[in-house]
Structures are given as structure tokens and as C-alpha cells.
Amino acid sequence: MDLNPDVFIQILFWGLYAGCIYILLATGLNLIFGVMKIVNFAHGEFLMIGAYITLLFLALTGFNPYVLLLASMPMVIGIGIMVERLCFRPILGTGKLNEIFVSLGLIYIFQNGVALIWTDEWKTIPSPFVDITVSIGSLKLPLDYLIIIILTVGILAGLHIFLRKTSLGRAIRATSQNRKAAMLMGINVERMDMLSFGIGTGLAAGAGTLWAVSGQVFNPYMGSIPAIKTFAIVILGGLGSIPGAIVGGLLLGITENIATFTLGGAWKDAISFILLIVVLIIRPTGIFGEAGE
């Protein structure tokens, strides 16, 4: 095996790309957990729905699929808000088991619903930049992946500004930090739940669009594995911590790819959980988690 620096940098680049998808998913999941303290096992299904909405709008409009982020994210935010309102709000505070079973039920509903509409055949979305590569030093990197990395940074920057600089964002953060105190300060916490659930699922949809455009195949059942890994990232980074989701996502993406290169592809999934166990032994609250969360 050739271990020249170019190959290694290429592997790191693939890890960075994979990390971007994980970051968007994990950030959304952490936002939901941070505010509502619910564990949504159906989070991967919103990634899948994002991919299918992109496919639908591509067929309807023929627009550049990256532009269709403007369709998939708002639409899934709307779906997320409905799901929160109809499925999670009625059971909020009634026990973790109810939340788990509702989210498991949603997995089947979404998978079968999408299979009913689009069938369960594998789909792909072609990128308009498929043949364009960018030379960086001796490396030739496909433009699509650079766009995905830039868009991820852009989406995260937008989220950061929203959460830090707007009154709604501050209200979400306040609810996340202390729900009772937020209520006493006059914040409508149920509205914050709805909003954070919507934004969280919208981020998953963004990941779905980028996943589909990057040459991955998808079908109604494709959300499960990314969702499992996202849970590992969230625990790795620290429950409810958005910086933790970013660092955890990057760490997982890069570690998985280095493990695939050095140990073989069969280790790809196992390494996520080995990494998780190691981090939890050293720091049981995760990298950015705080005790008591």
C-alpha cells in the first residue's frame, strides 16, 4: 500500500466531506435534544425525506440541485414542526419510553410513506458540476465536495448567527439552558420546542440534499445507518452541545476514513463505536458535554 502524503491528504478530504454530512445531522439532533430533551430516533428519516424532496423539485424545476436546498430545508422544517406538534408535544414529559416508541413508529411511517410515493428503488441525483475538478497542489478534488464543505460552513455560520444575534435564537438558547427560568422570563417554550424541532429536521434535510448530490444512492431505508452514527456523534461530542456535534462529526468522518484505509472497509462502522467507547471512558460526558446533562 502506497502511503504517500497525497493519498493521505485525499483520505482526509473524504473524511472532511463525510464529516460535513454528519455535522449537519448531529447539529440538528443536538438542537432538538438541547431544547426538548427528547431522543428522536427518526432523525435519519428527515435526511431521507430531504433527498426525496430534492429529487422531486429537480424533476419539477430542473434547477441546480444545490439551489434546491432552499426547497428541501424549508419544506422539512414545516414537516418537522407538524411532527413536533402532532407526535411529540402530546407526550412530552410522559416518559422516555413514549418518546422512543413514537420516534420508532415514525421511522416506519416515513419509510413506508416515501416507498409508497416514490417506490423503494434506489435513486440518484446528478450534479451539474460532476466533471469539474479543482487542483490544489498535486491533488485534484471534485468541485462538488468543495461546494458541500463550503455550504456546510455557510449553514452552520447562519445557525450560529441566528442563535447568537436574534431574539428568537436567544430564546431557544435560554430554553435549552433552563426551561423553567425561560418560562418565568416570558418565553413561550412550546414555541421554542416547535422551532428547534423544525430547524433540527431542516438541518437533516440539508444533509440529505448534499448527500444525494454527492453521488450517493438513496432509497426510503437509507436514513437508519446515518442516524445511528449521528447518535454516536452526539454522545461523543456531548449531549446538547452544538460545538460537540461539529467536532464529533469531523472526528468521526475522518477516523472512519482513516480506519477504512488502514484496517479495511469492514472496520468502518465498528470504529465509530470504538471511538465512542474510548472517549466515554476518558470523559463520560463527551468532549463538550457538561455533568448533569
Place this chain on the structure above:
Amino acid sequence: MNHKLLTALAILLVAAASAGCSEQQQSENEIRVGVVASMTGPASTTGKDIWQSAVLAAEEINADGGVFVQDLNRQVPIRLIQGDDESTREGGLKAVSKLITQDDVDLLVGGFSSAVVLAHQSIVADHRVPYIISGASSTAVSARDDIDTQYMFYHRPNTDDSSGVATLFIGDVLRPAINAKFNFPDDRPLRLAIIYQDSPYGKGHLSAIHNTIEAHDLNIEVVAEESFKMGESDFRTILTSVKAARPDAVYAVTFLNEQIPLVQQARRDVGLDTIFLTIEPNDDPDYYSGVGRYGEFSMLESRFSPYAAPKGPTGSAISEFVDKFNARWGGFPGMMGAATYESIYIAAQAIENAGTLDKAKVRDALDALEMPQMIEAMQGGVIAFSDDYRESKFDLYMSQLIWDESVGELRPKIVWPDTLKETDLILPDWYTPGSE
């Protein structure tokens, strides 16, 4: 109170007896065939192909009055019962248990993934139900000796057959073609990279490639071996590693949903401009449309395609089957569909030969079966099961995918062996051979 209890018991007994009669009548009025298919989960595209082809065959047989059963002295229609294995071992166990114990099927047909079939074979062995397996190519499925497999028959080539043919093609045809095109010495070995699914199916093919190289003393050097988990869709790192080994060709042991991103990512993202070889589960219309132009000039080991007919008598049977499938379902069948369609006819013939629905006699009839080939070209033109592991033997071939401008899709052309071929192998201008 006692009177009421006695009345209730009597009603229950009558109801149970009636149910028994109805069950008995039902078993005489129809032949119940369980179709094991992945209707949901990652292999659902193939599962649908299996189910739709089975339905087509059963409808044709029933339109002719059904299967003549000597014991009953009349023709009996086939009723198919779907067993969705959910593309998982657990799903397969559940589906097959239900088909055998609740639906009381006379016979089973189907089975796709080797890992899934391996998991439910023991239930079939315990209940002694004849099972015509039309997928599950791993020899670990057919050659296992930890359970009694005498009720299981395999209407598919095994991994040794498929990868044996593809590896012989690499050694005898591809290697000389590369050496001739690039003026390499005749004795230059072909540098082969293997990417395989980490499953009994993948490992079976990996072992068959090595065994064929050794048995035929082929001048092939395996320069990279990379495995991946079933259902993987991101192959970029594996492909980067493979590219670093500078192969002349890449042999991918994959399923359809893995082969499409693998080839696309190799050509588009990693710049691996080489010849890709893969095996028959990927000979499917969804592959030609899904992989797009990136799959051009890649090679497929196969035995059935709706678009390629080997020279010989099966050509018209293929077109007829494809037309009927298209008329019934609106689309084209894949290879698993063809094998399952034939399997239903094999089941019908075995029952007719046995003259009864008795499972042991149907098994014996399958064992002794000899019927003319149908859609897929069989060795000797006959469908029969081998004496050792009860496997049918196919005439396999290699095809190359060529871009068809008129339909905007790839189409396979048979290039080997000479007895079946439609055209010659092409090494495209963009092809880059490997180097030390």
C-alpha cells in the same frame, strides 16, 4: 353451568373440525408456494423482481388450468404466498417460519442474499419443505454440512461458477488484450484489485477468484483486496487505496445498490480510469440506467439480460419473457426474476412428475428432474440438479456495457465465450493500465 360449558365445548369442537376440513379442502384446491423475497430493505429492488416474475409464471400456469396432480386426478392452481425477508437474517427467519408453520406451504421458492438464506435454511431443514433457491450464490449455502440440506435445490450458479468464469476471462482475454494494446511483454501479469462485500457472498467470490487463478495457473497478480460492509454507499477511501495499488482492472463483488456508487465514485471522484468487472446480480436494467456513462466499457459476468441474448436457442425465449413481463408489470425483469420465473415452472414440473403434493415425493421428483432449458442457457440445454449439492449448471458469459445514444443508456453486449458472443471486447482510449 355445566350444560353451558358443554355447549361451548361442543361449539368449539365443531368449529375446529370445520376449520380442519376447510384447511384440508384448501390444501387440495391449490398448491401453496411460498416466495421468499426481499420486498423491503436494501435488496428490495431485487425482491420486487423476484416476486413479480413468480406471479407472472404462476398466472401463466394457472391460465392453462394449473398443475396436474395424479393423486387428485385433476389440475390444481398455484397460489403464491409472499414471504418478505426484509433483507435481513431476522426478517428471513420470521418470513420462512410463517410460510412453513402458518401458511403450510407445499414448496418454497426464492431467497436472494446468501447471509439471509444461510440463517433460515435450518428451519427448512427441520420441516423438510422442498426449497428451490434462485439466489444465494455462496457455496457456503449449498455445500454446508451442519444441517440436512437434501430438500434444498439451487437454481443459480454458485460463487465458484460465476467468479471462475469471470477470472478465466480476465486471464485468457483481458490480460492479452491489455498487453497487446500497450505493447507490454506477453508474459506481463495482469494487476487485479478486488473489492468485495464483507459477507458470505463476497468472501465466496473472493475465494473463488483465488482458487481459479491457482487452479488454472493464470498470470494474474492480485495487487489489492479491500472489503466493505453490506449496504455501503461511500467507497471513496477504498477506491483511493485501490488506485494507489495501480491495478489494470478492478473486480467488484457487490450488489446493485453498491455497484452503482462504486463505479461512479471511482471514475468521477477518484479518477480511477480502469476496467471494472462485476458479477451477475448487477446485470439489471436499474444498473444500466443508474450507473450512467461512468459504467461504459465495464464488464459483467452474466446469464440473463433483457437486452442481450446469447447466440443459440434461448434468444427468442428471452424476448418473449421480457415482453410478457413488460406487459404485466411495465418494466424489464432482472436476472433474479428470470431464475425465479423458471423456478416456479420447475416446481410445477416436479409436482406433476411426483403426482402428489407429498413433500418427500416432490423432493425426489426435483432430484430426478430433467426438463428443457427455458430462458437462461443451461449446460447441455437441460435444467437438472447436480448429484453432489443439487445445483443446476448454467452457460455463463461475459458482457461489456456499451453506451447506446438512441436510448441514452448503457446496453450489454456479450463478448465471451466465442460460442455465445455478439461482439469483441473494447479497451477504451481513456483506459489507463496499472504499473509497478
